[in-house]
Amino acid sequence: MKNTERLANLALAGLTLAPLVMKETMSNEHAMRFPFVGSAMLLSLFLLFKFLSKDLVNAVLTCYFFVLGIIALSATILPAIKRILPEQWNKDLIVWRFPYFRSFEIEFTRSQIIAAVPGTFFCAWYASQKHWLANNILGLAFCIQGIEMLSLGSFKTGAILLAGLFVYDIFWVFFTPVMVSVAKSFDAPIKLLFPTADSARPFSMLGLGDIVIPGIFVALALRFDVSRGKESQYFKSAFMGYTVGLVLTIVVMNWFQAAQPALLYIVPAVIGFLAAHCMWNGEVKPLLEFDESKTAVTSQESSDDKSSKKVE
Template sequence: MKNCERLANLALAGLTLAPLVVKVDPNLNVILTACLAVYVGCYRSVKPTPPLETMSKEHAMRFPFIGSAMLLSLFLLFKFLSKDLVNAVLTCYFFVLGTVALSATILPAMKRFLPKHWNEDLIIWRFPYFRSLEIEFTRSQIIAAIPGSFFCAWYASQKHWLANNILGLAFCIQGIEMLSLGSFKTGAILLTGLFVYDILWVFFTPVMVSVAKSFDAPIKLLFPTADSARPFSMLGLGDIVIPGIFVALALRFDASRGKESQYFKSAFSGYTVGLVLTIIVMNWFQAAQPALLYIVPAVMGFLALHCIWNREVKPLLEFDESNTEIKSQEGSTDEYSKKVE
């Protein structure tokens, strides 16, 4: 598993840098970059214990409404305030967030070259005058934050598309790695809600497209084109992370049973097919498309057909990652890790 992840990391890095030296078809670049980001994030999410943040059914049902409120708020900010002012504030926010995400993404690779106690010994820092607030970190995290902060400084000063994409990919990988849906039922609720959300805001209002074009921050991946009228193709990070956490759940479901990645392959294939359909329809109509309109049915459909074919609908619907964590604690963590790998 680790070898596959390393190869995917190298391929993702090469694909991200490729447009600097050779002409790359932006449509192909969108598909390969998004799929590799999902692949890397999924495999990084497979650990002896589930991801730290687990979404409940209630959160999944509320998420489209919260997302709609945030989207509309940003639209109004850009409409009534200076675009430069809003983007300046967002740049400061994403400088901090980007440093954290990029540091966490490169940390596993750096740990191998650092002393073991640097990776394990915790340093606790308490805020002055607010002693109850504290932050825990290791020396390795500090070392990883140095290149992360320099890179974010380059992004803030230049806003180069390459810097934007690297930060965006770090957000995607961290999002897929750290977030858990908990169960496929919660995942179905979330994806269905965002399926409707994406359609409404793209097809029936100008809000989504307007915010995407005005928002000068790494919330989307930019793919250079040869068209001067439209220099970049765009793909929102939500179109990678939201389906990605569902695909990652399928991989951890396979791993929890000690079997090959059979349902992961179905869900991942569904994501790829859905993304290809998005690109085809977008080019056919020459208009922005809600990617989740095509990705959500493909991911859920491929997975549903596979488990129906295997007659394993009940085990899949009853899967709960909180139970997986208990099992791994009762048994040997090493044995669980061997199953995963």
């Protein structure tokens, strides 16, 4: 699966995330290419804002994220809506084919239509007002969908991805004006905004990539715990590492009053806390050997065996 291309928007490591339509598992090769694809996209956006009208680019992006926002927000609230709707509304598929392009079709349920109604009104409010709170809610919906739909597969792949984006983030923030320029020019829910008391700098920003990239690594730690049928011990240490890294980012940013590459602090903290915990428990080998795809196959086979025994 071409994760690098399909997740090109996410590869900006803090600039954007398009909701996915299926669960993807990243390979080592894709993880290695990820920072390069992200760099190419980041530079392309920088050139767009440099040579084209900022208002024109943002108008196109607003339309783009209006549609993506409806999809992401609807998918996020769908589980809650399903509980109060008839079961058939959740199961029966409606197939809609594009006029003049009959080979293209969309499948959806009535529950998804119901979920899309509040999502549409909310995105219309965001598009008309561009309020920071609406921006943050849409951004969090993108994050939830990204973390839910993307899997690293193994901790080795996760380490490769985080290491590559660690260097990527440092380079584009500290050694060029590209990242900061694009983040400030890009008027779309690709970052979380936090109001400040400083009139010269009314908002602090946290890119969605700084949530999703470490988030999929933390989620992998949770699935590792679940696969072993144990308490969420490694999830807690990975999550604690993320929290420490984020707090450190905020402290350094306010201390120096300058933009900081969040992954510079988050990546070492997440990997460091998890590594220290598994070394303390003497479980480095099981963690490094964990492969989610193999675990899923084993779980499926076990489930099939149980089903066959019940039939007998």
